[in-house]
Amino acid sequence: MSAVVEFRAASYRIGAREILKSLTLSVEAGETLVLLGRSGSGKTTALKMVNGLLFPSAGEVLVDGTATTAWEPVRLKRRIGYVIQEIGLFPHYTVAENVGVVPRLENWDAPRIRTRVDMLLRQVGLDPEQFAARYPAQLSGGQRQRVGVARALAADPSVLLFDEPFGAVDPVTRLDLQKQFLALRRDLGKTAIFVTHDVREALMLASRIALLRDGALELLATPRQFLDATGVEARAFLACLDWKVGQASGLSQDPQ
Amino acid sequence: MNPGLAAEIAQLTLEHLTLVLVSMAIAIAVAVPAGILITRCAAWRPWVLGFANVMQTIPSLALFGFLIPVPLIGGIGKRTAIVALVLYALLPILRNTMVGILGVDAAVRESAVAMGMTGRQLLWRVEMPLAARTILAGIRVATVTTIGTATIAAAIGGGGLGVFIFRGIASVDATQILAGAVPAACIALAADGALGLLERRWRQ
Numbered sequence: 338m339s340a341v342v343e344f345r346a347a348s349y350r351i352g353a354r355e356i357l358k359s360l361t362l363s364v365e366a367g368e369t370l371v372l373l374g375r376s377g378s379g380k381t382t383a384l385k386m387v388n389g390l391l392f393p394s395a396g397e398v399l400v401d402g403t404a405t406t407a408w409e410p411v412r413l414k415r416r417i418g419y420v421i422q423e424i425g426l427f428p429h430y431t432v433a434e435n436v437g438v439v440p441r442l443e444n445w446d447a448p449r450i451r452t453r454v455d456m457l458l459r460q461v462g463l464d465p466e467q468f469a470a471r472y473p474a475q476l477s478g479g480q481r482q483r484v485g486v487a488r489a490l491a492a493d494p495s496v497l498l499f500d501e502p503f504g505a506v507d508p509v510t511r512l513d514l515q516k517q518f519l520a521l522r523r524d525l526g527k528t529a530i531f532v533t534h535d536v537r538e539a540l541m542l543a544s545r546i547a548l549l550r551d552g553a554l555e556l557l558a559t560p561r562q563f564l565d566a567t568g569v570e571a572r573a574f575l576a577c578l579d580w581k582v583g584q585a586s587g588l589s590q591d592p593q
Numbered sequence: 594m595n596p597g598l599a600a601e602i603a604q605l606t607l608e609h610l611t612l613v614l615v616s617m618a619i620a621i622a623v624a625v626p627a628g629i630l631i632t633r634c635a636a637w638r639p640w641v642l643g644f645a646n647v648m649q650t651i652p653s654l655a656l657f658g659f660l661i662p663v664p665l666i667g668g669i670g671k672r673t674a675i676v677a678l679v680l681y682a683l684l685p686i687l688r689n690t691m692v693g694i695l696g697v698d699a700a701v702r703e704s705a706v707a708m709g710m711t712g713r714q715l716l717w718r719v720e721m722p723l724a725a726r727t728i729l730a731g732i733r734v735a736t737v738t739t740i741g742t743a744t745i746a747a748a749i750g751g752g753g754l755g756v757f758i759f760r761g762i763a764s765v766d767a768t769q770i771l772a773g774a775v776p777a778a779c780i781a782l783a784a785d786g787a788l789g790l791l792e793r794r795w796r797q
Contacts, residue, residue: 388707414709425704429722439708488708 341366341496341528342387346396349382356382358552359396369522369529371539373574374549380532383549384498387530388417401495415439418489418497422504424481426473432458432484433469439492457487460524462517479510483517490525499531503538515541536574540564548574598772602757606776609753612671612743613780616678617736624683625728628690629716638691645684653742656680657749674743674751681742682735689731693724726795733788740781744773
């Protein structure tokens with residue numbers, strides 16, 4: 338296995354505030370690395386350094402062995418799929434046009450784009466006949482996020498970045514999307530970096546979990562190892578899983 | 594109505610339309626790029642907007658008057674009138690272009706950049722189509738205002754329907770005033786309606 342993405346002592350600061358502190362981390366081909374952490378732990382910052390939306394203040398980030406600063410910015414971004422919570426579909430484009438954005442930027446011919454778009458929509462569980470001509474405003478939140486994933490996959494990127502992609506949908510839809518994610522990973526074997534603050538999601542989707550705290554890497558573990566972790570921050574996240582039905586009434590029990 | 598008056602109305606209406614169309618074409622050609630520019634360089638924003646704002650606050654008759662002694666763009670005649678009308682039309686187009694582009698959802702812009710669009714592609718494929726309706730609304734406001742303001746061009750020899758109005762005021766002749774005011778109002782209504790229709794039809 339070889340590293341597709343490599344953080345080498347990558348730091349990011351705004352003024353005096355250090356948002357990411359010397360992160361060193363490799364992401365291997367085909368794995369899903371989940372960056373887990375609280376709000377403000379630097380996980381989104383780390384993610385944005387991979388496709389050159391941000392550049393490290395110190396250290397470097399390598400994609401396919403080349404520092405992001407040495408990549409031609411547009412080439413780098415088109416090689417990397419990007420899915421965000423707000424999705425950011427283009428409201429003036431149909432579903433098919435949204436999915437075909439990067440292939441169009443790459444000057445694919447029209448029949449090839451069409452074939453690709455139809456295949457991707459099926460892959461994310463949307464019937465092209467029914468959905469291709471719709472506009473984003475005519476879709477549910479879950480459907481929009483599926484289109485967002487299809488769009489990120491369009492030009493067959495070598496790495497996919499996910500920034501809390503399922504954070505804004507209801508829990509039932511979220512589970513659907515998570516299962517879809519696992520199925521896609523099995524079928525496509527893509528390398529993915531996935532940002533979340535949901536420990537359950539991290540355990541479900543990750544090959545490895547990188548736990549960030551205040552901009553520093555606290556723990557790097559497989560989900561199984563993570564369950565047995567003893568660190569304070571890891572335990573704090575695991576405590577989110579321990580809550581059981583009935584516990585609340587136990588707390589408020591009246592000392593009659 | 595005597596045939597002489599009818600012919601004069603037709604001729605001055607044509608002159609008026611020419612003034613408006615030429616001024617609007619120049620104003621759009623200047624204000625839309627300037628509006629785009631100030632979304633890119635925020636430092637220029639107060640200067641560019643400030644200039645357009647100041648132009649707008651000068652009373653129109655005074656602005657026409659101020660321009661007469663200015664070399665190259667001033668003097669008596671159509672050229673001066675067009676310069677003044679352009680200065681007046683800048684602000685609504687400029688401001689709406691800026692607001693329209695800045696109003697594009699940050700997530701949409703971020704995903705466009707993250708997908709590897711160049712600055713030019715971001716502008717033409719995403720920002721401009723999404724801002725088009727707002728920009729068109731600015732052009733509509735500017736056009737209707739310009740049609741009205743263009744009647745003052747006659748005061749500095751710019752021609753147009755204002756010729757009737759000034760002549761009517763000088764000779765206390767309501768017929769002459771109406772001969773200028775009614776066609777001008779009709780043009781304004783027609784332009785407003787047509788541009789409004791275009792605006793509503795624009796796919797959002």
